[in-house]
Amino acid sequence: MVEIYLTVMTASVVLGIPIVKLLLDKFGRKTICVGSVLVLVPLLVGLIFIQGSLAVNIPVLIVYGVASSGLFMLPWVMLPDVLDEFKFQTGKELDTYFYAAYNTIMMLGTIIAASVITASLEISGYKTGACSQPESVGFALRIVMSVFPMANLLLSSIFVWKHPITEATRQRTKAALQETRCPNTSTMSSDVTTETPSNDVVISTIT
Structure with missing residues (x-):
């Protein structure tokens, strides 16, 4: 049973990455972060009370x-923005x-x-090597795997929402850095336009 859960979890995270990438490009970092948290919090609360079947x-x-894949990607997507800024x-x-x-x-x-x-x-009261564990062990794991992550997610979403780099500032910084990397593009294009008429004049003079 545990192997099935882990396989489904891993596969959904991997398959969710391209979906999250498309959503990031369309809606931005902050929106996807808060949306992922809003999806994950009810699921984490359900881990405390729901002990359902495989179905x-x-x-x-x-x-x-799928929601977790967004949170896995966000740090690696936002860190280059911080470096550029x-x-x-x-x-x-x-x-x-x-x-x-x-x-x-x-x-x-x-x-x-x-x-x-x-x-x-x-x-x-976990007993190492025992085939059966007290019910308190399962309850403790559900609390640790739900309450603490939920609190951290809510706290982190506040910090992300107050993050000073917005989509507008990101595009502005990207354009400014691109201009500094290629400063001679406009100069070269102007040189080409100024040289062309002089060549035409020389050709017409020779003829």
Whole structure:
């Protein structure tokens, strides 16, 4: 049963990535982030109370996986926007430091999550190697896998919504950086237009 759940969850996350990419291009980062949170919160609440069969859990896992793929993609999509904005405002490129800080925070979050789960199992009376566990273990896992993620999602959605980089500023920064990368394009085109009449004059003079 667990293997089926994991397979469905993984497949829905992978298949949801191109869907989320299309939605990101159409509606923007902030809208997709808040929308994903609004979809995930009811599902996380349902994990506390609902203990359905396979037919009930499979559709829930599919929706959960597709919504989760948006949250998996958002950090990697928004981080280049931050780098571009930083370069636009300061003229410096510190990509390595930003990515290192992001990976450090991700690993720190993983360590904290693993510690919370381990402590919850210990408090709920988990018995290592036992074939059956007390009901308190299942309830503790449902709380850890629902309440804490739900609180973190709601908090993170507030920070994302207040993120200063909007779609308008992102497009402005992208255009400005593109112009700095190719500063001679307009100059070359003007040179070509000015040289053409002089050649025509020379040809007409020779004839």
